[in-house]
Amino acid sequence: MQETVFTYGAPQLKFGPGASDEIGYDLSQSGAKRVLVVTDAGVAATGHPQRVADQMAEFGIEAVVYDGSRVEPTDASLQAAVDHARETGPWDAFVAVGGGSAIDTAKAVDLLCTNPGDLIDYVNAPVGGGRSPAHPLAPLVAVPTTTGTGSESTTVCVLDVLAQQVKSGISHPRLRPTMAVVDPRLTMTQPAGVTAAAGMDILCHALESWTARPYTSYPRKQPEERVPYCGANPIADMWAEKSLRLLATSFRQAVKNGDDEDARTQMSLAATFAGMGFGNAGVHIPHANAYPVAGRVRDFRPEGYPDDHAMVPHGMAVALTAPEAFRFTFDADPERHVRAAELLAPGSDRPDDLREYLPGVLADLMRDIGIPNGLGAVGYAESDVPALAEGTLKQQRLLATAPKDVTEDDATAILTRSLELW
């Protein structure tokens, strides 16, 4: 029997310039007395986390900053954060200030301060034990300082499991933050390169959830089998569409002029909307490709990011195969692909072959905002494709949301054609 039910979940939301000044008030209303502020060293240097902590003190809350989150968390970095929180606790609530990495770290900390056992017990099977938290978590307020990741809206914590050399996650509805506080002023210091990469992540969240396999195409689930990512559905569609419209008018401007508070606010709104969509519908091929593309990096160092280690930032890793991925998924629903291109580039000329429309619009945008020209430009060659394809096929949880089945040949073709995009 085919599925007839979809689900929708989202955190409470406070949005707008100045929103982060109200966290102390909000938490004091829940009776919190001791709060751990989780961030990373880079974000701590901007002063935002300490400002949030100081502001909570005015409401009689003892707030302590922990800046040991790692950008791209590992099981080891999460364990260190958990050990710190368990030793210095108990904590009534957690506040995460930073990008997806800080927010994901706070999710793991909250989980293991409120539930027994070890981190690996809760990691998705087969990498970990796939255990579900037995108790509710403490309130978690997520304050994103990077526009894009959407982690403030999702039920997932992503981590590298070092011993098994694999990226995996912890996924459970209880991990969704209680409240997302999105304050565009906190994103004003983002360098242009970060705005470009993180913006492509927003764009791909919207496009992938918009083109995801429809929820009605799955077999009917039992209540205990329901998953956070249920496929494209009318409510996620609405957020994705609106996000694409906002990106069409603000993305190039936010990269070109980072001081434009209006463009920053529109980008923050686009990120929030996309998060509310993909946090329920799911993402697919570009995100599945992004895991090996980021994971197998050799020596690429992107502009705007710390240069102490090689990396392909998440949003860039997602973007590099997006044009080819959407060329591949076109036949699943041509109308949706055309509509997405029209939303992103209103008034643009339609090519004769409509399959080329969305890939063309994406390539134009990526060239304009300084995203590298394909996987070749971040250090990959044709000889790397088999290993990358193998990594893509390991992401079956994401590929299950793709609107077409993805074989090894399909993944190989998408990755090969993504070596150079224009």
Ligand SMILES: [Zn+2]
């Ligand atoms: Zn993403």
